[in-house]
Amino acid sequence: MSTSALTEIIERYRGKPGSLIPALQKAQAQMGYLSGETLEQISKGLGIPFSRVFGVATFYSQFYLSPRGKHTIKVCVGTACHVRGAGAALQALEEKLGVKAGNPTEDLSFQLETVACLGTCFLAPAIMIDKDYYGEQTPKTVGKILKKYIGGGADAGTPDPEE
Amino acid sequence: MARFKTFKDIAKYREKLNKERDSEATAVRVCMTGCRAKGADAFSESLKAELKKRGLENKFKVIETGCHGFCSMSPVAVVEPGNIFYGNLKPEDAAEIVEETVVNGRTVERLLFADPATQEKIVKEKEIPFYSHQKRLVLKNCGVVDPREIDDYICRGGYAAFSKALETMKPEEVVEEILKSGLRGRGGAGFPTGLKWRFANKERSDKKFLVCNADEGDPGAFMDRAVLEGDPHAVLEGMLIGAYAIGSDEGYIYVRAEYPIAIAHLNIALKQMEELGLLGRNILGTKFSFDLHIKEGAGAFVCGEETALMASIEGKRGTPRVRPPFPIQSGLWGHPTCINNVETLANVAAIIENGSDWYASMGTEKSKGTKVFALAGMIRNTGLVEAPMGMTLREIIFEVGGGIPNGKKFKAALTGGPSGGCIPEQFLDLPIDYDSLAKVGAIMGSGGLIIMDESTCVVDIAKYFMTFTQSESCGKCVPCRMGTKRMLELLERITDGKGTMKDLALLEETADIVKDTSLCGLGQTAPNPVITTLKYFRDEYLAHIEQKKCPSLKCKALLTYTVAEDKCKKCHKCAESCPANAISGQKKEIHKIDQAKCVKCGMCHTVCPFDAIELS
Ligand SMILES: Cc1cc2nc3c(=O)[nH]c(=O)nc-3n(C[C@H](O)[C@H](O)[C@H](O)COP(=O)(O)O)c2cc1C
Ligand code: SF4
Ligand code: SF4
Ligand code: FES
Ligand code: FES
Numbered sequence: 001m002s003t004s005a006l007t008e009i010i011e012r013y014r015g016k017p018g019s020l021i022p023a024l025q026k027a028q029a030q031m032g033y034l035s036g037e038t039l040e041q042i043s044k045g046l047g048i049p050f051s052r053v054f055g056v057a058t059f060y061s062q063f064y065l066s067p068r069g070k071h072t073i074k075v076c077v078g079t080a081c082h083v084r085g086a087g088a089a090l091q092a093l094e095e096k097l098g099v100k101a102g103n104p105t106e107d108l109s110f111q112l113e114t115v116a117c118l119g120t121c122f123l124a125p126a127i128m129i130d131k132d133y134y135g136e137q138t139p140k141t142v143g144k145i146l147k148k149y150i151g152g153g154a155d156a157g158t159p160d161p162e163e
Numbered sequence: 164m165a166r167f168k169t170f171k172d173i174a175k176y177r178e179k180l181n182k183e184r185d186s187e188a189t190a191v192r193v194c195m196t197g198c199r200a201k202g203a204d205a206f207s208e209s210l211k212a213e214l215k216k217r218g219l220e221n222k223f224k225v226i227e228t229g230c231h232g233f234c235s236m237s238p239v240a241v242v243e244p245g246n247i248f249y250g251n252l253k254p255e256d257a258a259e260i261v262e263e264t265v266v267n268g269r270t271v272e273r274l275l276f277a278d279p280a281t282q283e284k285i286v287k288e289k290e291i292p293f294y295s296h297q298k299r300l301v302l303k304n305c306g307v308v309d310p311r312e313i314d315d316y317i318c319r320g321g322y323a324a325f326s327k328a329l330e331t332m333k334p335e336e337v338v339e340e341i342l343k344s345g346l347r348g349r350g351g352a353g354f355p356t357g358l359k360w361r362f363a364n365k366e367r368s369d370k371k372f373l374v375c376n377a378d379e380g381d382p383g384a385f386m387d388r389a390v391l392e393g394d395p396h397a398v399l400e401g402m403l404i405g406a407y408a409i410g411s412d413e414g415y416i417y418v419r420a421e422y423p424i425a426i427a428h429l430n431i432a433l434k435q436m437e438e439l440g441l442l443g444r445n446i447l448g449t450k451f452s453f454d455l456h457i458k459e460g461a462g463a464f465v466c467g468e469e470t471a472l473m474a475s476i477e478g479k480r481g482t483p484r485v486r487p488p489f490p491i492q493s494g495l496w497g498h499p500t501c502i503n504n505v506e507t508l509a510n511v512a513a514i515i516e517n518g519s520d521w522y523a524s525m526g527t528e529k530s531k532g533t534k535v536f537a538l539a540g541m542i543r544n545t546g547l548v549e550a551p552m553g554m555t556l557r558e559i560i561f562e563v564g565g566g567i568p569n570g571k572k573f574k575a576a577l578t579g580g581p582s583g584g585c586i587p588e589q590f591l592d593l594p595i596d597y598d599s600l601a602k603v604g605a606i607m608g609s610g611g612l613i614i615m616d617e618s619t620c621v622v623d624i625a626k627y628f629m630t631f632t633q634s635e636s637c638g639k640c641v642p643c644r645m646g647t648k649r650m651l652e653l654l655e656r657i658t659d660g661k662g663t664m665k666d667l668a669l670l671e672e673t674a675d676i677v678k679d680t681s682l683c684g685l686g687q688t689a690p691n692p693v694i695t696t697l698k699y700f701r702d703e704y705l706a707h708i709e710q711k712k713c714p715s716l717k718c719k720a721l722l723t724y725t726v727a728e729d730k731c732k733k734c735h736k737c738a739e740s741c742p743a744n745a746i747s748g749q750k751k752e753i754h755k756i757d758q759a760k761c762v763k764c765g766m767c768h769t770v771c772p773f774d775a776i777e778l779s
Pocket of ligand 2: 465483636637638639640641643644683684686687
């Protein structure tokens with residue numbers, strides 16, 4: 001993040017009670033994740049010990065301390081989606097992307113995450129890629145959807161029998 | 164825009180709006196919240212374009228609303244007058260709706276709801292069984308008003324209750340009215356709201372906070388979200404009344420950051436209230452002042468617990484602390500703090516407006532009013548349901564919910580999410596309220612209602628919830644931190660086919676200890692799913708342990724995988740994915756699984772494009 005953007009955020013929250021979390025949220029929104037350097041600057045800027053800043057940043061699942069993939073895939077593992085087979089869809093995505101949930105793919109094109117209830121239980125099992133929802137996901141459908149984001153490449157989707 | 168300076172101003176403004184609006188009798192109410200996931204925005208755009216094309220855009224209004232409740236028909240819209248309900252809408256349908264319904268006053272048959280039993284079409288929204296069995300009090304504006312328009316809310320009587328309280332009632336009288344109504348906290352515990360307000364009112368302090376808990380952590384529940392998205396002013400009016408009753412001049416709404424639409428609608432609502440003079444200094448010319456802030460949660464289930472929530476607002480790690488002191492005595496920054504749930508607050512205005520007797524006439528002896536449930540899982544009609552307290556589970560599942568799809572049998576209902584329990588078939592006729600649910604070992608919880616059919620494995624569900632609570636445990640106290648981990652390990656052993664009867668005994672013992680000795684509600688209730696599934700479905704646990712079988716064919720490690728020769732299309736996908744090289748056969752050959760090598764990971768079943776891997 002440009003230092004000036006961060007300085008601006010720090011200026012906005014300096015001295016206000018309860019401002020650490022909003023400051024971290026704004027900083028992350030700017031740069032995508034919170035680097036050690038960013039955390040240090042926030043700690044100095046707000047006059048909050050680094051240990052506390054780090055403690056807060058690691059406590060909440062919303063904060064990321066490492067770079068993230070370009071497209072975020074959120075697989076809902078809420079109860080409604082779980083009973084309708086979210087596990088299989090997740091397993092298939094992990095297999096296709098070659099990463100476990102909570103991680104970016106090696107080329108940083110995708111970020112695979114799990115969430116608890118997207119609020120669209122009528123779509124269960126539901127996944128969300130960036131801002132788009134996809135419902136009734138099975139191991140077969142997730143492959144086809146990934147293709148849209150890879151730009152037609154890779155060997156996702158249903159192969160033709162025999163040839 | 165007007166600015167209200169006296170009580171009369173609100174009523175006058177409402178009158179003026181209602182006069183202006185008479186001319187706009189025809190409107191299409193389109194759900195634009197959850198239904199966006201299925202293309203409601205494209206439908207709405209196409210509808211607006213179609214009206215514009217015909218020069219009708221000023222005569223017929225498209226009202227973009229919150230959730231109508233009947234989400235499984237998504238995207239949905241209702242045409243007024245006539246109350247005509249259309250579902251599964253596509254952008255292409257807009258032209259026909261305008262031509263037939265808006266212009267010619269006829270219904271479009273194919274878009275109507277069809278009764279699954281008789282295939283008979285039902286025209287009116289309120290006559291569809293999903294709606295006709297409900298009592299919509301909290302949800303009365305959801306799906307009706309545009310949540311971004313405070314005028315819509317005011318037209319339908321909004322802020323009349325607040326004005327009435329401020330003008331004609333002392334704070335203590337408001338407290339007593341809520342107490343008499345029998346309203347109990349909808350956040351899970353069911354504590355009488357009037358009593359909480361009385362304690363808060365009696366605290367002597369020049370600073371008190373009122374907090375709305377909109378953290379909604381149950382992973383399968385979306386009631387509070389729907390209310391905030393669809394009718395934010397109902398909650399905000401409740402907060403104004405509450406703040407007046409307890410003597411608070413500053414409030415917070417703690418809302419999950421995962422709810423962007425709710426946050427956006429709240430921000431709009433607050434701005435409109437400020438403009439109209441419903442927030443800020445000396446509201447309606449009285450001594451009452453109130454400021455309101457939105458705090459976004461950052462993704463931690465435990466922050467729904469009130470002391471953790473306050474720590475989070477203060478900018479700290481959201482870990483609970485020992486009570487007492489209770490938040491009412493010492494809360495945010497040491498000041499008395501009253502915390503209420505979204506749905507609790509959404510009930511308040513109606514009680515003040517219609518009186519406590521009216522409210523107390525609904526429900527059961529000790530649970531008054533209604534409860535909103537998020538109905539989901541193995542059920543035909545997924546959506547939001549508001550039922551009077553005391554309705555039976557059978558009515559909710561089979562009348563409102565339309566029963567279990569695919570000819571499957573009902574197995575159990577899960578209430579209260581990770582803190583709740585399962586309710587088996589024998590209790591289907593139980594009138595649902597706080598006490599009856601507690602009696603059978605479940606809890607009302609915040610309103611998540613997940614239906615399981617015979618294909619759902621209860622041991623897997625217990626493991627699912629334990630995985631959730633274990634990862635959400637804040638780690639502050641030992642019983643919860645260690646106990647949930649141990650319980651999860653024991654459940655994993657059982658679903659992996661390695662469980663013994665000793666493990667089962669240890670599981671039960673650990674569950675009791677965690678329940679009795681954890682610091683906060685998260686740990687104290689985490690064993691509930693295990694305890695209730697063991698109570699009602701012990702034989703399923705025994706099948707996993709003694710026969711190494713999962714009767715519902717869900718626990719992968721207990722299944723046998725075979726290739727169905729008639730379905731195998733020889734694509735080789737399964738063999739490529741098998742981590743144990745247990746599958747033999749080349750492309751163009753029928754594949755075969757070597758049971759001795761198979762590690763039962765389930766991958767072949769997941770990847771086979773032709774469903775040729777069979778489970779037994
Ligand atoms: C682990 C845990 C999570 C909770 N999550 C929520 C929640 O998401 N929403 C809520 O209103 N109450 C939640 N509660 C209950 C609150 O602590 C509190 O009782 C409630 O907000 C009080 O409001 P009410 O009296 O109006 O129900 C939770 C409690 C615990 C122990
Ligand atoms: S019970 Fe669990 S969540 Fe609650 S304080 Fe203890 S460790 Fe934290
Ligand atoms: S279940 Fe797993 S190990 Fe067994 S055959 Fe299928 S892919 Fe291979
Ligand atoms: S549980 Fe997945 S969307 Fe609600
Ligand atoms: S989200 Fe549209 S009807 Fe529920």
